[in-house]
Amino acid sequence: MTITPRQFEVHPSSGVPIYLQIVEQVNALIVGGHLQSGEMLPSVRQMATELGVNHMTISKAYSRLEASGVVERIRGKGMMLKESHVTGTLRHRQSELQPLLEQAVIRARQLGLDDQQILSVLKTVLREIQQ
């Protein structure tokens, strides 16, 4: 399976910088099992042309992914996905997750859902996105 720019979707007029959108989408594709280690990301040029954004934006996204250890720069070939490995203590990783869940829970309360109902949705999501 090769990765094409079509698997990405950028929204230039969102408040989130485009490079961050790409970083988040690469991470999401990995978590969702759509990208495996050893696969190459499309070239900067391909991404820029097909998504219609500045090259520097793509380079920046790729550099961020490289810095966070998600991809590895292979000379003359491009960006390759690395074997995933988690870093940080359990407590640290949990604290990263907390604010995201808080937002979801606040929304759930606004929707009038009780604890059981929220947990049931969470379980569905956990099932859909396997470890």
Place this chain on the structure above:
Amino acid sequence: MTRPIIEIKNLSKRFDDNDVLGGVDLTIEQGQVVGLLGTNGSGKTTLIKCLLGLLKPTVGSCSIFGEDVWNLSADAKARLGYVSQEFAVLPWLKVQSATEYIGAFYENWDGKLVRRLLDEWDLDTKQRVGVLSVGQRQKLAVILAMGHRPELLILDEPVASLDPLARRQFLQSLIEFTEDEKHTILFSTHITSDLERIASHVAMLRDGQVGYWGEMDSLKNQVKRLRIQAQNPLPADLEIPGTMRCQIDREHALVTVAEMNDDLVSTISTQFDATVSVEDLNLEEIFLELSGVSSEYDEAGASR
């Protein structure tokens, strides 16, 4: 350290009693794609004309490639491309002859690129320039400005009359143009979504000066709107550092801040016993907020 391609120092321009520009400082480095934003009459065109040596500044100076623009050498001019708002290339010429005529002025004219762009942008080379529509003329002007692959391209509202398809083609060619990260572009526009796609930097003119200058990404990362919901009525003089615009309605407040950080949210929530949510703003919203206007629409659909 790359040398600046454009250097504008303390530029002021007065027309009769009207100060259009009052002390503009701006330095643009090689490879930057700079979007120039500003409301109507904020001086974008005046800035560009002073920068090109087409208007004499009242005070201050501009240089391009390190040369003063009032005495720009032929060599520097050959490395420069410009599209003005009012484009008038000899109306009796056919498109083909017009490109040949302009091309003859440049040593390194890329006829192949010009032919390809004319074809891609759907311009009929047998048409006379005079009968082209405004949008078609604009396309031709952009192609003519890019034909010698200038190191610096300056465009004054190049897309105002282009349809969405032509705008997309135009952006694609700019993306190609800047691929090697050596070409520099400065362009003014009102269409913020185009800027968001291709600009690396943004300069916003406000009150005759550069009200904001910086990277597009930092702008979006830093300018945020905080929605504050407190337990008790908030003070009328809510002092939040970096406030650009603030709107307080008893326990409820909307504050746009210029420099967002995580501490800010926790400080506000403890200080006022409030829940704070952070909202991202796109370029158009940031532009409105910087101009002192609310970017939020109320339920009735009217801007507050």
